Amino acid sequence: RADEMIAEGVDIIDIGGESTKPGAERISEDEERSRVIPVISELVKKEVALSIDTTRSTIAKEAIKLGVEYVNDVSGGLADEKMYKVIAENPKVQYIAMHWRAHSKNMQEHANYADVVKEVKEELENRVESAIAAGVNPDQ
Numbered sequence: 001r002a003d004e005m006i007a008e009g010v011d012i013i014d015i016g017g018e019s020t021k022p023g024a025e026r027i028s029e030d031e032e033r034s035r036v037i038p039v040i041s042e043l044v045k046k047e048v049a050l051s052i053d054t055t056r057s058t059i060a061k062e063a064i065k066l067g068v069e070y071v072n073d074v075s076g077g078l079a080d081e082k083m084y085k086v087i088a089e090n091p092k093v094q095y096i097a098m099h100w101r102a103h104s105k106n107m108q109e110h111a112n113y114a115d116v117v118k119e120v121k122e123e124l125e126n127r128v129e130s131a132i133a134a135g136v137n138p139d140q
Helices: 002-007 028-043 059-068 083-090 104-110 116-133
Strands: 012-016 048-052 069-075 094-097
Touching: 002 012, 002 094, 012 028, 012 069, 028 048, 048 059, 059 069, 059 083, 083 116, 094 104, 094 116
Parallel strands: 012 048, 048 069, 069 094
Antiparallel strands: none
């Protein structure tokens, strides 16, 4: 499928090994690694930017070593306290921090908002501030 996407002119391919749909069960770190690292190892040979979709700093670190240019973290750093350190240590990597309140299995239980736009904005601003405080360059 990646070859088709590249032929169609895709700019970035986001590779993830764990479902983040509501209700999804977590997988082990080893299972996630076995799903994404072999794919990344092959795709880095292609002329396309790669993104790793993970909440685990260890997976992000391995993917970056292989040549991934983006880390797409649906938890915005909340799932793994070491994620910001990995990003800060790799200044060429771009970090995508998503809004998140809980893992997929029980995320719906935490999706109660008095003012959804205001609260999501505030929570994302907090993630950015936390990342910068941990040494992540604001340009990342």
